[in-house]
Amino acid sequence: MAVLVTGGAGYIGSHMVLALIDAGHDEVVVLDDLSTGFDWAVPPEVTLVRGDVADQSLVAETIRRHKIDALAHFAAKIVVPDSVSDPLGYYLGNTVKSRALIEAAIGAGVRHVIFSSTAAVYGEPAVVPVPEDLTPSPINPYGRSKLMTEWMLEDAARAHGISYVVLRYFNVAGADPRGRSGQSSPNATHLIKVATQAALGKRGQLEVFGTDYPTPDGSCLRDYIQVSDLAAAHLVALNHLRGGGASLTLNCGYGRGYSVLEVIDVVKSVSGVDFPVKLSPRRPGDPSRIVAGADRIRTELGWAPQHDDLREIVTQALAWEEALGRRNRV
Numbered sequence: 147m148a149v150l151v152t153g154g155a156g157y158i159g160s161h162m163v164l165a166l167i168d169a170g171h172d173e174v175v176v177l178d179d180l181s182t183g184f185d186w187a188v189p190p191e192v193t194l195v196r197g198d199v200a201d202q203s204l205v206a207e208t209i210r211r212h213k214i215d216a217l218a219h220f221a222a223k224i225v226v227p228d229s230v231s232d233p234l235g236y237y238l239g240n241t242v243k244s245r246a247l248i249e250a251a252i253g254a255g256v257r258h259v260i261f262s263s264t265a266a267v268y269g270e271p272a273v274v275p276v277p278e279d280l281t282p283s284p285i286n287p288y289g290r291s292k293l294m295t296e297w298m299l300e301d302a303a304r305a306h307g308i309s310y311v312v313l314r315y316f317n318v319a320g321a322d323p324r325g326r327s328g329q330s331s332p333n334a335t336h337l338i339k340v341a342t343q344a345a346l347g348k349r350g351q352l353e354v355f356g357t358d359y360p361t362p363d364g365s366c367l368r369d370y371i372q373v374s375d376l377a378a379a380h381l382v383a384l385n386h387l388r389g390g391g392a393s394l395t396l397n398c399g400y401g402r403g404y405s406v407l408e409v410i411d412v413v414k415s416v417s418g419v420d421f422p423v424k425l426s427p428r429r430p431g432d433p434s435r436i437v438a439g440a441d442r443i444r445t446e447l448g449w450a451p452q453h454d455d456l457r458e459i460v461t462q463a464l465a466w467e468e469a470l471g472r473r474n475r476v
């Protein structure tokens with residue numbers, strides 16, 4: 147059996163590739179245009195097809211050549227504030243291109259799809275922690291672009307008799323515990339990544355976007371999930387689908403929120419560096435708090451996290467950031 151991982155040269159996709167290799171029973175093929183990913187992030191034993199997920203003939207040919215039965219679709223544009231300034235780019239990258247990919251994949255015989263969705267589909271939820279059956283109500287184009295893809299996948303699966311798992315990730319952080327991959331984009335905007343860069347002197351300061359939210363300390367609350375735990379969730383989802391399991395939509399988080407200021411304190415404590423922090427206005431598109439209702443994935447798939455510890459996550463992120471500097475990759 148073989149799995150096609152779109153976006154497998156990127157941050158989370160590269161951890162999925164490692165999880166598949168570690169599990170040892172699949173051929174793994176990556177399709178990535180390297181727009182934000184890196185060819186060195188794809189292990190040598192994995193086939194890297196460089197191209198766009200919307201290139202239907204490339205997708206069909208790749209699926210047929212490698213006898214791929216399952217698609218894990220990570221490739222996307224991922225920065226919430228960028229989606230506010232460039233909504234049409236996000237609808238193209240995340241919705242229109244996913245439509246082309248899903249069509250080509252089903253046409254070429256793929257039976258199972260795992261889709262990287264996001265907590266951003268919930269918008270500013272009235273209920274926290276957020277259960278999966280809360281009606282989605284995204285507040286930014288990124289979340290909308292992903293929700294439309296969820297709907298397309300659901301409808302196409304019903305019409306064409308394939309099965310899927312939609313995984314709605316909360317905030318993904320940390321790095322492979324064995325140091326093989328991590329978040330590598332030099333222009334990353336994610337809080338823990340940026341904070342580790344500030345701790346290592348790669349950035350002069352860290353800005354806190356908003357201190358007047360209706361949260362205990364005024365900064366935004368997020369549920370940070372460690373990236374290898376998330377990859378493991380994909381593996382159990384894949385086994386579920388191949389075993390004939392029903393299509394599912396599941397949150398991926400730990401069910402606990404940390405504020406931006408709490409995260410900064412942990413990064414300062416773990417690194418031992420008191421880097422400068424600037425209190426700034428709110429960033430466009432940010433919900434004030436988003437925490438996963440985290441039970442369904444445990445009961446449906448038997449997933450159990452191994453790295454539910456913010457200090458461990460920050461320690462991994464810091465180690466990866468240091469390693470990137472040593473290798474001159476950023």
Ligand SMILES: NC(=O)c1ccc[n+]([C@@H]2O[C@H](COP(=O)([O-])OP(=O)(O)OC[C@H]3O[C@@H](n4cnc5c(N)ncnc54)[C@H](O)[C@@H]3O)[C@@H](O)[C@H]2O)c1
Nearest residue numbers: 153155156157158179180181182183198199221222315318
């Ligand atoms: N990072 C998070 O906290 C987070 C949270 C929720 C959901 N997600 C989702 O997880 C997925 C992976 O995110 P990530 O953080 O690894 O981002 P990333 O930017 O590191 O990885 C995305 C990968 O997809 C590739 N890519 C993008 N557009 C492509 C296209 N049209 N054709 C082929 N390849 C393309 C990029 O080159 C890159 O390797 C995305 O779908 C994202 O929406 C991420």
Ligand SMILES: O=c1ccn([C@@H]2O[C@H](COP(=O)(O)OP(=O)(O)O[C@H]3O[C@H](CO)[C@@H](O)[C@H](O)[C@H]3O)[C@@H](O)[C@H]2O)c(=O)[nH]1
Nearest residue numbers: 224226264265266316317335336337340353354355366429
């Ligand atoms: O330099 C920074 C960076 C971030 N933040 C804040 O930190 C929080 C988290 O921001 P960030 O790490 O950029 O993640 P989100 O905007 O919450 O989005 C992430 O998490 C979503 C799921 O919750 C995913 O869908 C997105 O792809 C992913 O980028 C937000 O309140 C930001 O305003 C700062 O204050 N300063």
